[in-house]
Amino acid sequence: MAGNTSGKTAVGTWIGFALIMLWCLFPVAWIISLSFKSEGETAAGSAQFLPKEPTFDNYKAIIDNPDFTRALINSFGIALIATLLSVIFATLAAYAIARLEFKGKRLVLSLALAIAMFPVVALVGPLFDMWTTFGLFNTWPGLIIPYMSFTLPLAIWTLSAFFREIPWEMEQAAQVDGATSWQAFRKVIVPLAAPGVFTAAILTFFFAWNEFVLAISLTSTTSSRTVPAQMSFFVGPDPFNPPYAQLATASVIVTLPVIVIVLLFQRKIVAGLTSGAVKG
Amino acid sequence: MAAIEMKNIVKKYGDGFPAVNDVSIDVEDGEFLILVGPSGCGKSTLLRMIVGLEDITDGDMMIGGKKVNDLAPRDRNLSMVFQNYALYPHLTVYENIAFPLRLANKPDSEVDEKVREASKTLELDEHLERKPGNLSGGQRQRVAMGRAIVRDAEAFLFDEPLSNLDAKLRGQMRTEISRLQKRLGITTVYVTHDQTEAMTLGDRVAVLKRGVLQQHATPRELYENPANLFVAGFIGSPPMNFLPAKVDGNKVELPFGTLTIPEDKAAKAQGKGLLIAGIRPDHFEDASVMDADKVSDEATFNATVDVVEWLGNEAYAYIPFEAPPEVREQLTQLEKDLDGESMRTQLVISLDGASRIKEGDDATIWVDARKIHLFDPSTGENLTMDADNAGIVPGAAEALAKAEEVGKEQDAVDPHAATT
Numbered sequence: 001m002a003g004n005t006s007g008k009t010a011v012g013t014w015i016g017f018a019l020i021m022l023w024c025l026f027p028v029a030w031i032i033s034l035s036f037k038s039e040g041e042t043a044a045g046s047a048q049f050l051p052k053e054p055t056f057d058n059y060k061a062i063i064d065n066p067d068f069t070r071a072l073i074n075s076f077g078i079a080l081i082a083t084l085l086s087v088i089f090a091t092l093a094a095y096a097i098a099r100l101e102f103k104g105k106r107l108v109l110s111l112a113l114a115i116a117m118f119p120v121v122a123l124v125g126p127l128f129d130m131w132t133t134f135g136l137f138n139t140w141p142g143l144i145i146p147y148m149s150f151t152l153p154l155a156i157w158t159l160s161a162f163f164r165e166i167p168w169e170m171e172q173a174a175q176v177d178g179a180t181s182w183q184a185f186r187k188v189i190v191p192l193a194a195p196g197v198f199t200a201a202i203l204t205f206f207f208a209w210n211e212f213v214l215a216i217s218l219t220s221t222t223s224s225r226t227v228p229a230q231m232s233f234f235v236g237p238d239p240f241n242p243p244y245a246q247l248a249t250a251s252v253i254v255t256l257p258v259i260v261i262v263l264l265f266q267r268k269i270v271a272g273l274t275s276g277a278v279k280g
Numbered sequence: 281m282a283a284i285e286m287k288n289i290v291k292k293y294g295d296g297f298p299a300v301n302d303v304s305i306d307v308e309d310g311e312f313l314i315l316v317g318p319s320g321c322g323k324s325t326l327l328r329m330i331v332g333l334e335d336i337t338d339g340d341m342m343i344g345g346k347k348v349n350d351l352a353p354r355d356r357n358l359s360m361v362f363q364n365y366a367l368y369p370h371l372t373v374y375e376n377i378a379f380p381l382r383l384a385n386k387p388d389s390e391v392d393e394k395v396r397e398a399s400k401t402l403e404l405d406e407h408l409e410r411k412p413g414n415l416s417g418g419q420r421q422r423v424a425m426g427r428a429i430v431r432d433a434e435a436f437l438f439d440e441p442l443s444n445l446d447a448k449l450r451g452q453m454r455t456e457i458s459r460l461q462k463r464l465g466i467t468t469v470y471v472t473h474d475q476t477e478a479m480t481l482g483d484r485v486a487v488l489k490r491g492v493l494q495q496h497a498t499p500r501e502l503y504e505n506p507a508n509l510f511v512a513g514f515i516g517s518p519p520m521n522f523l524p525a526k527v528d529g530n531k532v533e534l535p536f537g538t539l540t541i542p543e544d545k546a547a548k549a550q551g552k553g554l555l556i557a558g559i560r561p562d563h564f565e566d567a568s569v570m571d572a573d574k575v576s577d578e579a580t581f582n583a584t585v586d587v588v589e590w591l592g593n594e595a596y597a598y599i600p601f602e603a604p605p606e607v608r609e610q611l612t613q614l615e616k617d618l619d620g621e622s623m624r625t626q627l628v629i630s631l632d633g634a635s636r637i638k639e640g641d642d643a644t645i646w647v648d649a650r651k652i653h654l655f656d657p658s659t660g661e662n663l664t665m666d667a668d669n670a671g672i673v674p675g676a677a678e679a680l681a682k683a684e685e686v687g688k689e690q691d692a693v694d695p696h697a698a699t700t
Contacts, residue, residue: 169366172333175353176360177380177427191370 028255034248035059042244058249068250070222071230075254078140078226079208082147086204087197089148090155095185097156098163099171109157116153124217131218138220146218147208155200162196163189198265209258227254281466282344282434283309284330290338291325291491297693299325300491301686302339304674307435312461312468314482316475318514318619320690322491323471324439330469331437332356343434354383359428360437364444365420367412367427373399374408377426384431398426401460418449429460435467442477454480473619475515479503484671487511489617490690492683497671505670508680509610509660512558512653513618518596518628522614524607525557525654532557532652535601536627537581539649545664549654552663556607558653561596561628566635567644580646586626588639595635597643599627610657 030049034042035058037051062068097105127146128137136142166189174184190197215229222230231250236243284307291300300322307313315323328334330341332353341348348356359380367376375382377398381391399405402422412420421441428436441457442450458481461468472478478485479499486496487510495507499515506512512520526533530546534557549555567575587598603611603625611625629645637643654663660680667673675682 167364167366169362169364170368172353173360173362173366173427174368174379175333176331176358178354178357178383178431180352180354183383188368192368194370 031248031251034245035252037245039243039245043241058245059253062246062249062253067222067230067233068227071225071227072253074140074222074224075209075226075228076257078143078147078224079205081140082144082151082208083201083204085144086148086151086155087201090152090159090200091190091193091197093152094156094159094163095189097160099168109160112153112156115149120150120211120213124213127214128217137218138224140224142218143208143211143214143224143226146214147204147211151204151207155204158200158203159193159196162193166192202261202265205261206258209254281309283307283311283342284435284467284469285342286326286330286339287342288339289326289329289336289341291322291329291334292337295693298491298686298689300329301682303488303491303493304339305486305493305496307467307469310465310467312458312470312481312483314478314485315469315471315488316473316478316485316514317488318617319473320490321488323473323488325491326488327360327437327439327469327471330435331358331360357434358437359431359433359435360439361421361424361428361441363440365412365424367420367423369412372409372411373404373415373423373426376412376423377404377430379427380431394430395426398430401429402426417445418453421445421453425457425460429464433466435469436461438468438470440472441470442472443474457481475517479515485515487514489680490683490687492679492686493674494679494683495671495673497673501669501671505666506558506653506662507665507670507673508662509556509558509614509655510617510680510683512655512662513614516560518561518630519618519620520558520560520653521627521629522607522611522655523557523559523601523627524603525555527552527555527654532649532654534581535603536583536599536645539581539647539652540578541649541652545650545652545654549663552656554604554606554657555663556610556655556657558655558662559647560651561630563648563651564627564629564631565646565648566631566637567646568636569632569634570646575646579649580644582642582644583627584642585637585639588631588637591633593633595631595633595637597629597631597637599629600624601627607657610660614660 033049033051036054036056038053038055038057041052093108096102097109123146131137131142136145170188170192171184174188175181179187209226210228211226212228212232215226216232219225219229227250231247231254234243234247234250236246286303286305286307289300289303290298292298303322303326305313315326317323325334329336330343332348332351332355336349343356343358368379371379374395377395378391381394386394395408396405399408402425404419404422404426407415407419407423412423415423421444424441438457442453445453454477457470461481470477470481479502482499484496484498485502487494487502489510495502495511497505502511502515506515506520509522513522523534527541527546527549530541530543532539532541532546567580583599585597586600589596589598608625615621631637652664655661656663665673673679
């Protein structure tokens with residue numbers, strides 16, 4: 001009886017899984033398939049799913065396109081620097097919030113949350129004005145600063161939750177063993193909070209990598225335009241017939257780093273690293 | 281290695297909670313000192329003040345003749361074993377033990393030599409490359425000890441290191457710690473709430489109640505000459521029996537009958553009205569298993585045994601009795617102070633394993649009347665204490681009174697205080 005029920009549940013679960021996977025991955029599969037179709041095939045409005053004559057021409061064209069490669073470099077540079085800075089600041093802030101008792105702690109946390117509530121679009125205008133005045137318009141820092149600010153709240157909240165989980169004795173033990181506060185933080189607390197740090201880093205990187213509104217509004221040339229913004233300039237010679245195949249190819253290329261990063265770090269994001277620190 | 285001197289140490293928390301009150305304890309070079317008391321007595325706070333994890337409100341903390349009040353933990357050169365071990369889960373056992381040496385920037389060869397030596401002492405050789413998460417409780421405990429002994433610290437500090445182990449392992453580790461300390465001859469301060477650990481490990485034991493030092497003496501002195509009701513009730517297992525008593529000449533009237541006590545003891549307890557008599561369970565015996573010439577009518581009584589627990593080498597017999605309301609209140613309070621919760625007033629008697637007394641029997645029990653202690657019910661002071669063999673008793677009767685006072689103050693700040 002019990003086995004029967006659990007068997008049914010398992011079947012149901014797998015059907016559910018399959019449906020969700022199909023729902024999520026079908027568009028991805030379509031984009032991949034599209035990226036291998038020749039221009040003629042997409043222009044003719046071919047209805048079949050798989051390309052008739054698979055070709056790498058789109059990939060060659062995209063990689064030979066200096067605008068695209070330049071945008072790719074911008075994307076990597078801006079996203080990585082924003083992530084690094086955001087994680088460093090968030091780690092320090094979250095540690096202070098988790099460990100220290102100070103006045104206005106709640107205020108800091110609520111403010112951080114409040115910042116995250118502003119829609120990005122509402123800030124584009126003021127930012128544009130400020131950046132043109134400060135000479136930050138169309139520069140890397142002009143995008144790094146807002147990306148960092150928008151991801152800090154989430155990073156701080158994620159990390160302070162991780163820090164709170166670490167037993168305070170670990171740090172005290174390190175201090176008794178002869179560590180300065182900084183050494184205790186660097187050699188004991190940060191390694192233990194590594195899953196949190198990676199989680200925060202990945203979230204920040206994704207935000208910066210995928211962001212479009214700021215990228216298109218605060219840049220004017222390829223010197224700082226990121227890939228999502230650059231892709232909107234792929235119009236081709238005929239405005240009524242955009243180069244779908246090339247757009248799909250660019251999408252595939254821009255998605256690859258994200259997939260690689262997730263695969264690389266998914267093992268790092270396992271919780272429970274602190275097990276064994278104390279008697280459980 | 282160094283002596284540790286605590287001079288009039290006071291700890292008051294920010295909210296006014298007085299955790300430690302005017303405690304003065306000297307730990308001699310190489311001595312094994314135990315800080316013992318029920319939860320919330322300030323023993324852990326005191327230890328954390330020695331190591332520097334807790335600020336000292338008032339008083340002087342001297343290590344090796346140097347005042348260390350304002351030194352950071354890392355500058356005090358002490359090593360500590362935490363209650364939950366606080367091992368670094370991201371490092372292997374080897375690196376856990378090597379951690380203090382790495383921080384001191386010792387060359388690799390020296391680190392290796394010392395870690396191997398410590399791991400050999402603690403039999404951790406085959407676990408060196410494992411992570412703490414894969415070790416058993418006892419192994420983790422030994423790693424924590426390894427981290428403590430690997431460097432030449434001035435003193436070892438233990439904060440209830442065995443409380444997370446099961447009973448069998450606790451016994452083994454207790455012996456191990458004792459052996460290690462004797463071999464290394466290093467000054468040690470050990471915090472526990474377990475009176476067995478206190479008795480077996482310590483050269484001397486400091487008993488604390490509500491942040492006030494009650495008595496600082498060798499285990500034997502504490503057992504034979506407790507300064508007051510609290511110490512008497514805390515030290516010894518099963519605990520000392522407390523009975524209402526009236527002294528008339530050298531006769532003591534107890535709920536079960538009248539005993540004759542030595543003249544010098546009786547003299548100290550004259551004219552005090554109702555007293556509390558304290559008799560340890562092992563100072564009773566089943567009269568039928570004793571030599572006839574030792575048993576006299578003056579030292580025996582008859583009583584109905586309620587429950588018998590036979591353990592092979594000995595047996596515990598329980599005999600309920602009625603206590604008059606004047607002492608009952610004092611005894612209930614004492615029980616609460618000792619973290620206990622006894623439902624009835626009863627006598628616990630340790631009998632020889634050969635005794636044939638059964639539940640419900642009317643037995644003849646012999647009492648060693650020379651070993652009786654008499655306590656003043658109002659102050660809790662031990663009237664019959666042999667002051668020459670009782671170690672250091674700060675303020676005699678006042679210590680308990682002061683603990684009461686501090687207790688009220690603590691309750692005023694935080695009625696649910698359960699900090700240790």
